[in-house]
Amino acid sequence: MRGQARGREDLLAKVVVITSGKGGVGKTTSAAAFAAGLALRGHKTVVIDFDVGLRNLDLVMGCERRVVFDFINVINGDANLNQALIKDKRNDNLFIFPTSQTRDKDALRREGVERVLEELKQQFDYIICDSPAGIEHGAITALYFADSAIIVTNPEVSSVRDSDRIIGILASRSRRAERNEPPVELHLLLTRYDPGRVVRGEMLTVDDVKEILSIPLLGVIPESESVLRASNTGTPVAFDEDSPAGRAYLDAVARFLGEQREMRFVQPERRGFLRVLFGRA
C-alpha cells in the first residue's frame, strides 16, 4: 500500500461497530439513529446488520419491503454490493445493508466480511456495523474490523457488566489488537436513561457508569416515548428532531465528529403543575 496513491478509503472510511454484549439495550435503535445522524451531517454512510438470522435493522429503518439481496448473498458472491445496498428514501447519503433472515451466524466468514468492507470503504465515509448481542461468532465478527466502537449501555447492572466484557474483547480480539495497531477508539453511549429515577437513587448515574467503565462518554439518550414511536413507523429516531432522544442522538453524532456539546437530558425535566396532576411523562 505504501508508496501508492492513497485512495479515498485510506483517508476517510471509518468502520464503527455498535455493540453491547447484552441484548435489548438499544443497539439497533442506536445504529439506525447514528447512521441517520451522520447522513444528516452530509457523510455518506452505510449501516450493516450483522445479526444474521435475526434481521431487524430493515424494520427499524423502514425498508423491510425493499430487501432483495442481503449481506450473506454478497459474501457468497451470489449478488453484488450495489444490488444489495438499499438507498434510504429520506436521505441520499444513507444506505442500509440488510442481513439474511434464513442463514445462521456461521455464514459470516471473516475473509468474506473483510472483502465486503474493503469494497464499501471505496464508496462510503462511515460504515456502521450493528452487532448482534452476545460474545459469539457474529458479535466478534462485527467488532473485528472496527476502527471505532460505540458501547451501548443501560444504567443497569447486567448491561454495565456485559459492556465491560465487550470492552475487554475489543482490546484483545479485534484486528487492531491482533496487529498491534492503535487500539479501537471506544465511546460510551448511555441509553434509556431516566433522570427522574436517577435523582431518586433508583438508577445508576451517568458518572457512576463512566467511572466504572472508564471510557469516554459520547452521549446520554433519555428514556423516551419517541424511540418506540420511531421504530413503530420505521424511522430512525434521529430524524425526529423534536424528540429528546432524537436530539440526544444528534448531539452524540456531533461529538463523534469532534464537536463540543453540552450533555443534555441528564437532569429531570421540570413538569408543569397540571401535568403532574393529570398525567405522567
Add this chain to the structure above:
Amino acid sequence: MRLFDLFFPPRPTSAAIAKERLKIVLAHERAGSQAPDFLPRLQKELIEVVGRYVEIRDDMIRVSLGKTGETSLLEINIEIEGAKAKAASAASAVPA
C-alpha cells in the same frame, strides 16, 4: 439535613448498591480475565511431559495463577513423592 441524617442514617439507595456490586464483580472479572483460558491446557500438557519421565496421576499437578498487587504469580506444584521413575528411553536422557 445533616443532623437528621445523623440520627436516621439514610439507607443506601438501590443505585448505590448497584454501583458497589458492579465494582466488586468487575474488579474480580478484570483480574481474572487475563489468564484462565490456558490453565487447563497447560496442566494437561505438563502431565504429558512429566508423565514421560515419571508415573504421574492427574491430581499430582496443580496449576494456579495468583496476583499480589502488580505481580502475577504462576504457581505449578508437581508432587512426585511415591511416583516411580520410568525406565523408558526418555528417562535416560535425564540423569537422576
